[in-house]
Amino acid sequence: MTLSGGPVFWILVAMAVAAVVVFLERLVELRRAHVDPEDFVKGVINVLEQGNPDEALSLCDELPVPVSVVVAAAIRHRSSSARVLREALESAARGEKSRLVRRLAALKIIGDIAPEVGLLGVVFGFVKAVMAVNAEAIVVRADLIDSTMAALVSAALGLMVAIPVKVMCGMLRTRLERLEVEIDAAASRISGYITTKAVQK
Numbered sequence: 001m002t003l004s005g006g007p008v009f010w011i012l013v014a015m016a017v018a019a020v021v022v023f024l025e026r027l028v029e030l031r032r033a034h035v036d037p038e039d040f041v042k043g044v045i046n047v048l049e050q051g052n053p054d055e056a057l058s059l060c061d062e063l064p065v066p067v068s069v070v071v072a073a074a075i076r077h078r079s080s081s082a083r084v085l086r087e088a089l090e091s092a093a094r095g096e097k098s099r100l101v102r103r104l105a106a107l108k109i110i111g112d113i114a115p116e117v118g119l120l121g122v123v124f125g126f127v128k129a130v131m132a133v134n135a136e137a138i139v140v141r142a143d144l145i146d147s148t149m150a151a152l153v154s155a156a157l158g159l160m161v162a163i164p165v166k167v168m169c170g171m172l173r174t175r176l177e178r179l180e181v182e183i184d185a186a187a188s189r190i191s192g193y194i195t196t197k198a199v200q201k
Helices: 007-032 037-049 053-062 066-076 082-100 104-135 141-200
Strands: none
Touching: 007 104, 007 141, 037 053, 037 066, 037 141, 053 066, 066 082, 066 141, 082 141, 104 141
């Protein structure tokens, strides 16, 4: 008796491996992207207060995270109108959020279709059993057991892949939402500072 679900079994195994690889890569990337926006922007503002915009940009370039990219965009457009500054910040924030969400869709797709792929294995298993019954006058019990086990293994593996992947997606989504809040907070703080300085001039 075999516990293999046939080709569908190996497809699901490949999907599980791909999901783990994507999850780990995204988890590491999102962890690297984290920074305290309050402290970072405060440090940049202190440098700007000393009249060193180039040094402030250097601080942003030395820390390649989404918050620093957004702050750098604000510094480069500090002499522009309020509308241009706002558009520059929105564009930078949108680009960074899009980069962070990269590959998350692939993980979600794996979690969504894994049960359906498992169900396909069930169908193949029972089709194989029916064909065995029709092909032979006397059906060996082992043939039916093998086909049934292949179907059940596929169904179980489909769920075993989908459930952890959905948990992975939830974990990454939580971290992503936290980073999006950090990006928006940094954009608001640096924009408020630059706008206030422009009014004071």
